[in-house]
Amino acid sequence: MKIAANRKNLKAHSKALLGNEYTPEKERALIHECLTGFKREPGHVSHSRGDHLDRIGAILGTFGTEGILLNAKGEDQAGTCSEQDVALDVQYCNAGDTYAITVLYVNGELCLGDWGTVVEAL
Secondary structure, X not given: OEEEOOHHHHHHHHHHHHHHHOOHHHHHHHHHHHHXXXXXXXXXXXXXXXXXXXXXXXXXXXXXXXXXXXXXXXXXXXXXXXXXXXXXXXXXXXXXXXXXXEEEEEOOEEEEEOHHHHHHHO
């Protein structure tokens, strides 16, 4: 599952994303951070995404952030791969379950979904 991280979808899925931590204030903070919080650092795009996900994860109360980088053969690249060889670059807020809805970057695009389905689709 991969859903665009726009205001409408964030509002619709905020209770599932926040779970027991849901409050209207946390919902507003989540939407604000997702829509305005990403700042690209020249030369450090992946670090910027990681910092952004860390801030989102703090709002969600997740277990940190994780990432998966696979090359065109579907092999794990352990954090290094030339840009033209990347088949899948997923960074996500670890919700504690492979198929739990969370906030993630899939090949640079911020979205909602679960990382298990994204990897299976490859």
